[in-house]
Amino acid sequence: MHKIPLIKPYITDEVKAKVCQVLDGGQLTEGATTREFEALCRQHIGCAHALAACNCTVGMEMALRLFGVGPGDEVIVPDYTYSATAAVARFVGATMVLVDVDPATMLIDYDALEAAVTPKTKAIIPVSMFGNPLDYNRLREIQGRGQFKIIEDSACSIGASWNGKKVGNWADISVFSFHPRKFITTGEGGLVTTNRDDWAAWMDSYKHFGMMRMAEREDIQFGMIGTNFKMSNILAAVGAVQMKHIEELLAKRESLALRYREKLGGVEGITLPAVTPGGRHSWQTCCVFVEDRNPIMKRMRADGIEVQVGNYALHMHPAFQPSAWCRHAGSLADSRRVFDRALALPLYYDLTESDQDIVIERLIREVRAERSKGGAT
Template identity: 35%
Template sequence: MTRINVMKPWLGADEIHALTEVIESGWVAQGPRVAQFEREFAVAMQADHAVATSNCTTALHLALVVAGVGDGNEVIVPSFSFIATANAPTYVGALPVFIDVDPVTGCVTAEGVAAAITHRTRAVIIVDQGGVPVDFGAIRTLCDPLGIVVIEDAACGAGSTYRGRPVGAGAVLAAWSFHPRKLLTTGEGGMLTTSNAGWAERARRLREHAMSVSAADRQTSILAPPESYAEIGFNYRMTDLQAAVGIVQLGRLPEIVRRRREIAAGYTAALAGVGGLRPVGDPGWGTSNFQSYWVEVGVDYPLNREALLLHLAEASVSARRGIMAAHLQPAYVGSPSVRSPLPVTESLTANTLILPLYHQLDAADQATVIDALLAPLAVVRHG
C-alpha cells in the first residue's frame, strides 16, 4: 500500500518557471523578487508593511527587537506551540512566561493573558494555532491600554480569517512562516508585517546586518556608496529564489484554502457523532485554513492516542502527534517561565493527533484515513 503522508507542499511547473527566470537573471540573493513578494504579501494580508526574512523565528526575533523588548522584560506566550514561540523572547534577554490555552481552539484567551500580566510584562505573543484564528481583538482590548505589545505568531495563519479579514490584518506586528508544512512555502522563509513604518524600516536594516545601504542598492551602483553600521544587526535575509516561489504560491492561496477546507469538511462529516474523537473546527470569530487538522482522542474511543497512531501507521497512514507543550521540553523544565499548572496544554499535547491533509489528497486516500479511524469502533461493536 502507498503511504499517505500527513502533508505535501503543492508545487509545480509555475514555481519551476519562476525559479528559472531568477537563475537566468543572475540575481539570486535578496533583490527585486523579494521586494515584489513583500508588496504582494502586504496587499493579500491587508498589512501596511511587509519585511521578508529567512524564517518565521527570525521574524519573531525582529518583532521583539523593534518593539523594544529586552533584558528584564517578560513576554507572555502559549506553551501549546512550536518551541520557537518561546525561544524568540530569550534571544532578546526577556523571559517567556507560559500560559494555558482554550481547550476547544488550542489558542490563548484574554482571560489567560490577564492572569499572567505583571509589572514586567512588555509583550504577548499570540498564536493562530494550526490555522485556527486566535481571538485577537479581545487580547488587544486588554493589552493596548496597558502599553503591552501584542505580537501575532501567524506562522500557520496564511489564509485564515478573523472577523472577516485575514488574520494579522489588525496586528501592530505579525510573523509568518513559509516552511513546507505551511500552506505557502518557499522551502524556508518568513515575513514580518507591521502597521508601524518606523519599525518596518528598522527591521529591513536589521535583517541585513543593520547596513545603512542595502545590498540591492550597492549591487545596482557602478560605484557602490559607503555603508555604515549604527547597531548590531543580523543576517536574516530571504533570497530572490525563495521569493519567486513565494509569489507563485501567494497566487495559489485562495485555491489552497478552498481545497483544504473541502477536505477538512469531509473529515468533520465522517467523524460527526463518533464518540471519543473531537475534531478541530472554526471558532465563532473566524475561519481556519486547516493548516493542521487535529483530532482529540477521548476516553470513549477504543484506543488511546499512541495506539491510534500505531493503528494508522499499520494502515500506511502517516499521522502525527499534536502540538508540543514547550514547558515540558528539557530546555524549559525547571525554568521560571513555568509559573502555574497548564492542564489543558498537557491534555491536548498528550491526546491529539494531526491527520493527513494536503491539496493533492484524493477521495480514495481520504477514505482510507477515515476507514482506519472508524475500524476500531467496528471491532468494539462486533467484539
C-alpha cells in the same frame, strides 16, 4: 504500500520554471523576486508592510528586538505551541511566561493570559494555532490594561482571517512561516507584517545588516548593528508562484477540512477542535482529538497514513522547566491534555476524496478498537 503523506508541497512546473528563471538570471540573493513575493503577500493580507525573512523564528526575534525587549522583561506565550514561540524570549534575554490554553480551540486562554500580566510584561506572543485566528478584541482589551506589544505567532495562518480581515493586520506585528510543513512554503522562510511605517523601516534595516536604505547603493551606511535575516530570490520564487494560487489552495483545504469534520464529527471517541467565532480558519493543520492518540497514530502510520501529533506542551520538555528565565503560570493541565489528544490528519492540495476516505475509515476503525479495549461502548 499505498502511502498518504501528512502534507505535500505545491511544487508544479510553474514553480520550477520560476526558480529556473531566477537561477538563469544570476541574481540569487534577496532582490527583485523577494520584492515580488512580498508584494503578493502584502496584497493578499491587505497590510501596509510585509518583509520576507529566513524563517518565522528569526522574524519573532526581530520583533522582540524592535520593541526593546530584553533582560528583566517578561514575554507571555501559550504553553501549547512550537518551541520557537517561547525560545525567542530567551534569545533576547527576557523571561518566558508559559500560560495555559483553551482545550477547545487550542489557543491561549485569555483569562490565564490576563492573570499572568505583570508590570514587567513587555510583549505577548499569542499563536493562531494551526490557522485558527485569535479573538483580537479580547487581546486588545487585555493589552489596554498593560504596557506591552502583541506579536502574533501566525506561523500557520497565511490566508486565515477574523471578522473579514486577514491575519497579519490585527496584532502589532504578525510573523508567518513558510516551513515545508506549511501549505505555502519556500523550503524555509518567514514573513513579518505590520501597518506601522517606522517599525517596518527598522526591521528592514535590521535584517539587512543595519543598513540605512540609501537611494544609491554605493552610498551604503550602517545605521545600527543589524543582522542577516534575508530571503533569497530562489526561495522567494517558489513562494511567489504559490501565493498567486493561494485562493484556490485555501478553498481546496477548506473543503477537505470541512469534509473531515462532517464525517468525523459525530463519531464516538472523536472530538473536533472549535473554530474562533467570526474566524476563517486556514486549515494549515486539521486536527481531531482522540483518547489514546499514540497507539492510534502508531497503527495508522504502520499502514502508510502519515498522521502526526499537533504541536507540543512545552512545560513537559527539559528545556522549558522553571528557571531564572522560564515561569509556568499554573499547572498548564489543559495544554498537556491538548497535547495528549490532538492528532493531525493528512491535508494537501491534491489529496483525493478516495484517499481522504481511507484516512477517515482507518481512523474510525482504530478509535473503535481502542475504545473496545478500554471497555467503552
